[in-house]
Amino acid sequence: MSVLEIFKKICxxxxxxxxxxxxxxxxxxxxxxxxxxxxxxAYDNILCAHPKAKLILQSHYDMVCIGEAPNLELYEExxxxxxxxxxxxxxxxxxxxxxxxxMRKNKCISCLFTANEEVGLIGAQNLSLPIKESLMxxxxxxxxxxxxxxxxxxxxxxxxQPLRRSEIDEAVHSYHIIIDNLPGGHxxxxxxxxxxxxxxxLAAFLVHIPHYLISFEGGERRNSISKRASAVxxxxxxxxxxxxVGSLEIRALKDVHTQMIDKGHKxxxxxxxxxxxxxxxxxxxxxxxxxxxxALVHMDEDQIKISLSARSMDNEELLRLVDETMxxxxxxxxxxxxxxxxxxxxPEPNDFAYAVQTVCQKHFEKADFMAIHAGLECxxxxxxxxxxxxxxxxxxxxxxxxxxxxxxxxxxxKVYTALEEIVExxxx
Ligand SMILES: [Zn+2]
Numbered sequence: 001m002s003v004l005e006i007f008k009k010i011c012x013x014x015x016x017x018x019x020x021x022x023x024x025x026x027x028x029x030x031x032x033x034x035x036x037x038x039x040x041x042a043y044d045n046i047l048c049a050h051p052k053a054k055l056i057l058q059s060h061y062d063m064v065c066i067g068e069a070p071n072l073e074l075y076e077e078x079x080x081x082x083x084x085x086x087x088x089x090x091x092x093x094x095x096x097x098x099x100x101x102x103m104r105k106n107k108c109i110s111c112l113f114t115a116n117e118e119v120g121l122i123g124a125q126n127l128s129l130p131i132k133e134s135l136m137x138x139x140x141x142x143x144x145x146x147x148x149x150x151x152x153x154x155x156x157x158x159x160x161q162p163l164r165r166s167e168i169d170e171a172v173h174s175y176h177i178i179i180d181n182l183p184g185g186h187x188x189x190x191x192x193x194x195x196x197x198x199x200x201x202l203a204a205f206l207v208h209i210p211h212y213l214i215s216f217e218g219g220e221r222r223n224s225i226s227k228r229a230s231a232v233x234x235x236x237x238x239x240x241x242x243x244x245v246g247s248l249e250i251r252a253l254k255d256v257h258t259q260m261i262d263k264g265h266k267x268x269x270x271x272x273x274x275x276x277x278x279x280x281x282x283x284x285x286x287x288x289x290x291x292x293x294x295a296l297v298h299m300d301e302d303q304i305k306i307s308l309s310a311r312s313m314d315n316e317e318l319l320r321l322v323d324e325t326m327x328x329x330x331x332x333x334x335x336x337x338x339x340x341x342x343x344x345x346x347p348e349p350n351d352f353a354y355a356v357q358t359v360c361q362k363h364f365e366k367a368d369f370m371a372i373h374a375g376l377e378c379x380x381x382x383x384x385x386x387x388x389x390x391x392x393x394x395x396x397x398x399x400x401x402x403x404x405x406x407x408x409x410x411x412x413x414k415v416y417t418a419l420e421e422i423v424e425x426x427x428x
Contacts, residue, residue: 001101001104001283002414003010003098003101003162003408003412003413004096004109004413006097006100006101007081007090007093007096007097007412008069008074008095009088009218010023010089010093010096010100011025011074011083011088011093012074012233013026013074013082014058014070015061015063015070015089015093016062016063016064016065016069016070017063017064017065017094017116017117017118018062018119019070019121020044020061020062020063020115020116020414021059022045023096024040024044024061024113024115026102026108027046027048027061027096027113028040028046028094028126028222030100030103030104031046031103032110032151034048034103034106035083035090035102035106036048036049036050036103036110036111036245037049037050038053038346039129040042041126041127041128041129042121043115043116043121043122043126043128044115044116045112045113045114045115045124045126045127045130045279046061046083046111046112046115047110047111047112047115047130047304048103048111048112048113049110049114049132050108050109050110052108052428053108053110053133053427054108054133054134054135054426054427054428055073055107055108055110055133055135055136055423055427056109056111056112056131056133056136056137056424057095057099057102057109057110057111057112057113057136057137057138057139057375057423058097058098058112058113058114058119058136058137058140058381059092059095059098059099059113059114059138059139059140059292060095060113060114060116060123060124060140060377061093061096061113061114061115061118062115062116062117062118062119062123062209063087063089063092063093063118063232064087064089064091064118064294064400064401065086065087065089065413066086066087066401066402066405067086067402067403068083068084068085068086069086069087069089070371071086071166071192071419072086072088072089073086073307075331075421076409077255077406077407079406079408079410080218080398080406080409081406081407081409082404082405082409083403083405084315085403086319087400087401087402087403088091088405088406088407090141090383090395090397090400090405090406090407091142091346091400091405092117092128092139092140092167092395094139094392094395094397094407094412095138095140096137096280098112098139098415098416098419099111099113100138101416102419102423103405103422104222107423107424107427108215108423108427108428109423109426109427110133111114111350112129112131112136113334114368114377114406115128117140117377118165118333119360121342121375121377121380122280122401123377124377124380124381124384125342126345126385127380127381128176131381131384131385131388133388134389135225135352135386135388135389135390135426136378136381136388136389136390136391137356137390137391137392137393137419137422138376138378138381138390138391138392139295139374139392139394139419140376140377140394141370141372141392141393141394141395142394142395142396142397142398142400143370143394143396143412144303144324144364144393144394144395144396144408144414144415145336145360145364145365145366145367145371146367146368146369146370146382146393147353147356147360147367147368147369147391147392147393148355148369148370148371148372148378148391148392148393149345149347149348149349149350149353149370149371149390149391149392150313150344150345150346150348150371150372150399151313151344151345151371151372151374151375151376151378151379152188152189152287152288152311152313152343152344152348152374152375153311153312153313153315153318153342153343153344153345153375153377153379154163154305154309154310154311154312154318154340154341154372154375155309155310155322155339155340155341155342156222156263156306156308156309156310156336156338156339156340156341157307157308157309157325157326157329157336157337157338158305158306158336158339159305159306159307159326159329159335159336160303160305160306160334160335161303161304161310161332161334161335162302162303162306162334162335163261163262163299163301163302163303163304164241164261164262165259165260165261166259166260166262167258167259167260167261168212168234168258168260169300170213170237170239171236171237172234172256172257173234173235173237173252173253173256174214174232174233174234174235174252174253174256174257175232175234175235175241175250175252175253176230176250176251177202177205177206177230177231177232177233177234177248177250177251177304177311178227178228178229178230178247178248178249178250178251178254179198179201179218179229179247179248180193180227180228180229180230180249181225181226181227181228181247182197182198182199182201182227182228182247183195183228184220184224184225184226185224185225185313186223186225186374187222187224187225187291187293187309188222188223188291188296188311188372188373188374188375189326189372189373189399191225191277191278191288191291191293191311191373192278192281192291192304192373195225196227196247196292196367197225197226197276197294198218198219198226198227198228198275198393199218199219199229199271199294199297200226200271200272200274200294201215201229201246201247201272201337201354202216202218202229202230202231202248202249202268203268203271203272205245205248205270206231206233206265206272206274207265207267207272207322209235209239210235210236210239210423211233211234211235211259211264211265211268212233212234212260212264212265213231213233213265213267213428214231214233214234214236214257214259214260214261214264215230215231215232215261215299216229216231216264216268216271216297216299217229217230217297217298217299218230218296218297218299219296219297219298219307220296221295221296221311222293222296222297222307222308222340223293223295224293224295225293225295226294226295226296227381228279229297230331231268232253233369234256234257234260235416237284243382260400261420265386266332267304267390270329270332271294271297273327274294274328275292276292276294277291277292277293278290278291279292279321281386282313282347285347285370285371285413286371287313287371287372287415288313288373289312289313289314289317289392290311290312290317290318290321291310291312291373291375292308292309292310292321292325293308294306294308295307295309295311298322299426303397306329306334308325308391309355310322311373311413312344313344313346313347313371313372314344314346315343315344315346317408318344322338322385326338328345331341342379342380343379343380343383344377344379344380345376345378345379345382345390347369347371348394349369350389350390350391351389352389352390352391353369353389353390355392355422355425355426356391356422357369358420359418359421359425360393361414362415362416362418363414363417363418364378364418365419366423376392378390378392390428391414393418393419394407394415395407395411395412395414395415396408396411
């Protein structure tokens with residue numbers, strides 16, 4: 001069976017995050033049939049150990065289910081495999097299929113299948129299986145011809161402040177200001193693309209309007225650049241605003257809001273003053289080194305909450321960035337805390353990465369080292385088993401986590417051929 005045929009079989013077994021039992025059981029059964037010693041931990045990670053292996057391959061076995069998934073109807077189009085009206089799960093199902101194929105050929109490798117990667121790297125974070133191999137190749141990157149050697153770590157920063165309101169003591173009228181048509185994007189891999197943040201655009205407008213702030217909210221998720229934001233303001237009677245300013249839509253309200261947030265203009269000024277986005281670049285790999293995304297602003301009756309996600313390719317620089325961010329918001333009298341930290345996998349090629357690169361150079365036009373400004377399981381696995389030398393490769397996968405996901409079929413074959421050679425090189 002080819003890798004693609006194995007992948008198609010996997011697609012028949014539901015494996016959305018948190019609901020991957022069918023695939024889990026299949027992997028265990030297959031590994032046992034191939035003579036592996038199989039162990040499963042409390043978080044459903046599966047280790048298939050070969051007694052003589054130096055190299056362990058690793059992929060996550062859950063997928064993001066969008067649209068019709070997990071009922072996948074596969075089709076091929078111009079050399080790409082896709083699923084009708086759903087995500088495909090090539091991320092990371094192709095990696096799983098490659099590992100199954102090699103296991104069936106009785107190669108001298110171990111395999112680690114991790115659970116629930118797509119919902120916060122849960123499997124890797126809670127792994128409790130013994131890894132005795134010294135080299136790990138992860139198969140969860142999505143660009144052939146690159147050998148991945150690093151990824152960003154991250155920490156969320158949460159800032160809160162009680163809100164006090166008082167009566168406005170002059171005649172006002174009120175406006176609702178809305179911005180909801182921005183493209184958004186991932187706060188890691190898209191942060192360098194000059195995508196405007198709705199929250200920042202709104203603040204940039206408000207600071208130049210004499211206003212009393214009634215409410216200010218926006219953002220969708222901690223790990224995305226805000227698409228939507230809105231504010232209600234009251235302005236002195238003589239002040240008239242245009243209906244449209246750039247991407248802002250401004251609606252005059254019939255109701256007049258007279259309960260303002262005390263020092264509300266400070267909130268707009270603070271958000272405007274905050275340096276959103278890329279803070280520094282790694283000029284060697286030409287990737288983002290440090291970044292921060294002001295992701296969410298939420299207000300209720302008596303509190304404002306601001307959530308940010310900081311990322312760095314270096315753990316110490318991440319600590320510094322988080323500390324600076326906390327200090328910034330503390331200066332505006334916010335209470336601050338950090339949560340949801342995960343480590344960086346600092347991009348420094350090891351001997352194993354060089355060996356993988358040498359093989360890949362034979363199969364691809366280029367095989368440059370690369371790192372990604374987002375979290376990969378490699379970082380967590382490296383901190384779990386610091387003795388490991390890790391690298392990552394994978395075939396061309398486009399638009400993962402969406403109903404437009406596709407995988408390039410020739411790329412799967414090429415990466416698999418390179419993988420077989422890598423496995424051969426590190427087998428006894
Ligand atoms: Zn993945």
